[in-house]
Amino acid sequence: MSKFYGIGVGPGDPELLTLKAVNCLKALDILVVPQGRKGGQSEAHIIASPHLPSSVAVIARHFPMTANQKEMDDAIDPIAEEIKALVDSGKSVGFVTLGDPMLYSTYIYLLKRLKDQIEIETIGGLSSYSAMASGFNRPLVEGDTPLLIYPCTEDLSDLEQKLMTHESIVLMKVYRNFDIIKSLLMKHNLIKDAVAVSDFSKPNEKIYDNLETVNFEDISYFTTILINKGWQK
Incomplete structure (x- = not known):
């Protein structure tokens, strides 16, 4: 079923993911991974990688580390629109975030924009x-x-x-x-x-x-x- 999943991957050790998070990762069509700087590594992606099958398409998107709200909005708005379009087309889309998705997480920006537009499930992670x-x-x-x-x-x-x-x-x-x-x-x-x-x-x-x-x-x-x-x- 098409849905957007926010997935907490814990603090760093891939063994600290919950079983629910692992099962969700394995069932995705597409995984969106956040980059703190363009072209840089995604820590959340590195942690999730051992649990990702080759069938999951991974797309990296830049989330600027800034206190400038306009700069943040300009970066996140098109990402939210892209995720909505993918889910509307029938895809199961995930987004990985360090620790727990509801604790100082980039995922919260996406949740605010998408919560009334598509079906969303948030999977908690170990803080x-x-x-x-x-x-x-x-x-x-x-x-x-x-x-x-x-x-x-x-x-x-x-x-x-x-x-x-x-x-x-x-x-x-x-x-x-x-x-x-x-x-x-x-x-x-x-x-x-x-x-x-x-x-x-x-x-x-x-x-x-x-x-x-x-x-x-x-x-x-x-x-x-x-x-x-x-x-x-």
């Missing part, structure tokens, strides 16, 4: 921070403690206050502002409660238990910091 916590036997939260998920991309004006008032925090997309984040963690004596991971579950994975000794040059774009003040290392 990076959840996989990291399990991979290191390091609890994120216990009891009734809230968990704060904080994207560190642009405005960090309230980050210091959040670090002071929350017990358990996930800092995502820390790459660009790593030096600022590190300074705040040191200022509030949170280094001992934090662990950073670059490229989790990938061959080049790096774990940083002591952020005081880590510099911006050491980490990769895909770096997340977990903080749990109540957890004893």
Whole structure:
């Protein structure tokens, strides 16, 4: 049946895809894979590749990494129209995205445009921070403690206050502002409660238990910091 599928492929290890995601990939006619830069590799495609049969046609489309809304709209609108046309023609079309499709995902832009026009099914994926916590036997939260998920991309004006008032925090997309984040963690004596991971579950994975000794040059774009003040290392 013709449908559009948003498929979460998890944080990096192809074995961390759900069975539902794997079965969906195998049944597709066409898979759309996102590229952060034109002609570049798609991390999501690399993760999904071991599960893709040769019968699935793969098309790469550029999704600019920008805060400029017009630039983003100009890039995504024609991709959404292309997907709609393919589904309307009877094709089963998938789109792969890192982690979970509903968490800071490029897929959300497509979902907003297409949700009232074609049939859509979203298949959840394992989020990076959840996989990291399990991979290191390091609890994120216990009891009734809230968990704060904080994207560190642009405005960090309230980050210091959040670090002071929350017990358990996930800092995502820390790459660009790593030096600022590190300074705040040191200022509030949170280094001992934090662990950073670059490229989790990938061959080049790096774990940083002591952020005081880590510099911006050491980490990769895909770096997340977990903080749990109540957890004893």
